[in-house]
Amino acid sequence: AQSVTQPDIHITVSEGASLELRCNYSYGATPYLFWYVQSPGQGLQLLLKYFSGDTLVQGIKGFEAEFKRSQSSFNLRKPSVHWSDAAEYFCAVGARSGGSNYKLTFGKGTLLTVNP
């Protein structure tokens, strides 16, 4: 069974600073990996995903993530954070569960606060 760990429950950064959110996964084969963002009172929005190929993935809103198989990690980065990036971020790992079905397991989330 797959699992996801987001070690940081809450991170605070200053506007304009760089950001890295950590995600570690456990899965026996090559996983499908995702980052989602959730603004207060909203649903989850897909930021980026990794299925195969280039291990550095570009997403929306200026985010990127790097898949490191040796470290079982898929960390999310942004070079310069904006106040509007304040939200909760979820990492997820997916695995095919039969036919066209995929089981996704979500981490418990990292809450990002951005100071002016």
Place this chain on the structure above:
Amino acid sequence: DVKVTQSSRYLVKRTGEKVFLECVQDMDHENMFWYRQDPGLGLRLIYFSYDVKMKEKGDIPEGYSVSREKKERFSLILESASTNQTSMYLCASSLQASRYFGPGTRLTVT
């Protein structure tokens, strides 16, 4: 863009009431899902459906049922609402592994 809509953003119901949460997607996705989200517990899968009239239990199906009569619509039913079902409910549809979420329904059971 994928659009997933949920019938209500906020809902207040009394204990014992039957509650219907509706979800509609406009991208012809075959798979649809219902999750609940609680602080400290993350997202937990209640039920999913991979085709019309088909359903599968997720991790926490107790106290819930679902209905999928049309491809675009997936309903979550709380047969007899209880206070421990107070939560944020998120619907999603999927294309392959990627989930696309609706805005959520915050349900309060009093």
